[in-house]
Amino acid sequence: MNDFLTNLPGYNLRRASTAVQTQLTDALSHLSLRPADFSMLITIKNEPRVTPSELGKQLGIQRANMVNMVTRLEERGAVSRIALDGRSYGLELTQTGIDLCAQAQEIVETLESDLLMRVPPEHRDHLLPALHALWMNQN
Amino acid sequence: MNDFLTNLPGYNLRRASTAVQTQLTDALSHLSLRPADFSMLITIKNEPRVTPSELGKQLGIQRANMVNMVTRLEERGAVSRIALDGRSYGLELTQTGIDLCAQAQEIVETLESDLLMRVPPEHRDHLLPALHALWMNQN
DNA sequence: GGTTAATGCTATACTATATAGCATTTGGGA
DNA sequence: TCCCAAATGCTATATAGTATAGCATTAACC
Numbered sequence: 001m002n003d004f005l006t007n008l009p010g011y012n013l014r015r016a017s018t019a020v021q022t023q024l025t026d027a028l029s030h031l032s033l034r035p036a037d038f039s040m041l042i043t044i045k046n047e048p049r050v051t052p053s054e055l056g057k058q059l060g061i062q063r064a065n066m067v068n069m070v071t072r073l074e075e076r077g078a079v080s081r082i083a084l085d086g087r088s089y090g091l092e093l094t095q096t097g098i099d100l101c102a103q104a105q106e107i108v109e110t111l112e113s114d115l116l117m118r119v120p121p122e123h124r125d126h127l128l129p130a131l132h133a134l135w136m137n138q139n
Numbered sequence: 140m141n142d143f144l145t146n147l148p149g150y151n152l153r154r155a156s157t158a159v160q161t162q163l164t165d166a167l168s169h170l171s172l173r174p175a176d177f178s179m180l181i182t183i184k185n186e187p188r189v190t191p192s193e194l195g196k197q198l199g200i201q202r203a204n205m206v207n208m209v210t211r212l213e214e215r216g217a218v219s220r221i222a223l224d225g226r227s228y229g230l231e232l233t234q235t236g237i238d239l240c241a242q243a244q245e246i247v248e249t250l251e252s253d254l255l256m257r258v259p260p261e262h263r264d265h266l267l268p269a270l271h272a273l274w275m276n277q278n
Numbered sequence: 279g280g281t282t283a284a285t286g287c288t289a290t291a292c293t294a295t296a297t298a299g300c301a302t303t304t305g306g307g308a
Numbered sequence: 309t310c311c312c313a314a315a316t317g318c319t320a321t322a323t324a325g326t327a328t329a330g331c332a333t334t335a336a337c338c
Binding site: 018051064066 | 315316317318319320325326
């Protein structure tokens, strides 16, 4: 049927990504958390007092788009701001944020394991390094 | 730094996908064509008189969202509608559409080949089947 | 022949992403 | 020390992608 498209790695990349992303969005919605929210929480957890700018750099999110995301997480009491100097501040998880992150982490790890199980065993170990190369080895 | 996220296949899938998608969008923008437009053209080319409904099914696009896309392609003279019965119509490429599709195909194939070259050789052949399994083996 | 399903479509909403521009603050070089 | 460039947080805005609900018309099936 659609031989041309299904033989393109890029097309399959997009379809696979949207499928997985939809699953993750659905699963995390029970915590009223979006995928990007989780990536923020886990990064703040591993790197306390990270600034929104640095967070955006690591996650591939524009500075301008971080503002509302941080605000939402702050308004629900998951993160708090700590002034670093006159213009910037660092982010830390509150206890609520720590708990939320732990719950989300469980959901994510279940999904990630399901994801890998859908990949035929002989290809499984190649997926992560291949994907990693695709966005790290950018020009 | 961000060990947890970069070890998740799903996260790497998303980052890789957005990176590749951005490149494709940029490259196709010279033809004023979006990635989804190209997927429509190539499918119509290989399956003349396909209906918007069927096209959407194959490409994972909602019926409601096909309407404007088909209209735009029709307005620029790339596709034409052919009444199949009282309520549905089939799509065909015009000569303009055939030419446009050929140009786009060249761009896409160049990008796809670049994409594969970024993947370390030992993982290269595993990427397509692994990705394919991720969106075809859905429950 | 009448109900059910399919089709194309409108309207709408939300998420993700991107850019331009602004005020404030920091930091480094003259 | 002063000044200028860069960084930071932020506002406003625009676009693409995706999703749902609902509607009128037509086709298909029992």
